[in-house]
Amino acid sequence: MEKSRNICILAHCFINANSKVEGPCRYKGVLKPLTYALIERDYGIIQLPCPELTFYGMRRWGHVRNQFDNPYFRNHCRKLLNPIILQIKEYIANDYKIKYIIGVNGSPSCGIDVSCVSNTWKGEITKIESIDTLKRDITYDKVPGIYMDEFMKMLKEENIEIDFLGINEKDIDNYDFDKLL
Ligand code: SF4
Known part of the structure; x- marks a missing residue:
């Protein structure tokens, strides 16, 4: 049997929702519609490390992009991605195709087209008068x-x-994976 020679690189939590910030989640373990679509099309899957879990652990708060936009977190991201870049180079050099890098829109770390932003989301949490006001920002x-x-x-x-x-x-059931993948 011939290998497919096609690979997709996935944000960590698409195949391990347990890495997400504590609280309600849209799926329990694996985002099945996306993962099944990749499996059906014979993609090999590379799972990226989760940058937030490996920086802040499981007791982290939900953050916004501005909080991660600092040299320390960016440096952390680069360290995690270095071995992935090496893998990508090796696959490409040997006629494998990396079709997509798939990220989580809305995430302050893994968003591709959009990420959540706020300039006021910071400081001493016990001194915050209204979380609702902050959320509106x-x-x-x-x-x-x-x-x-x-x-x-x-x-x-x-x-x-x-x-x-x-x-x-949120829209996972509306994607047309035949067209996308
Ligand atoms: S940082 Fe990325 S991989 Fe980790 S939980 Fe958030 S969206 Fe998923």
Whole structure:
């Protein structure tokens, strides 16, 4: 049997929802419609490390992009992505195709087309008078999350072109994977 020679790179939590911030989640373990679509099309799957879990652990709060937009978190992202870049280079050099890097739209780290942004989401949590007021400051801006931003830059530095695909988990049942993948 011939290998498919086609690979997709996935944000960690698409196949392990347990890595997400504590609280309600849209799926229990694996985002099945996306993962099944990849399996049916014989893609090999590379799972990215989760940058937030490996920086803050499981007791982290939900953050916004502005909080991660600092040299420490960006450096952390680069360290995680370095071995992935090496894998990508090796696959491409040997006639394998990396079809997509698939991220989580809305995430401050893994968003592709949009990520959640707020300039006021910071400070001593016990001194915050109204969480509702803070929540109203959050917007979903057309910028990638910090992890994906660094990934895009690192690929550019290596002159590698791979398409990024942002998935909005809320709309997962409305995607036409026959057209997308
Ligand atoms: S940082 Fe990325 S991989 Fe980790 S839980 Fe958030 S969206 Fe998923």
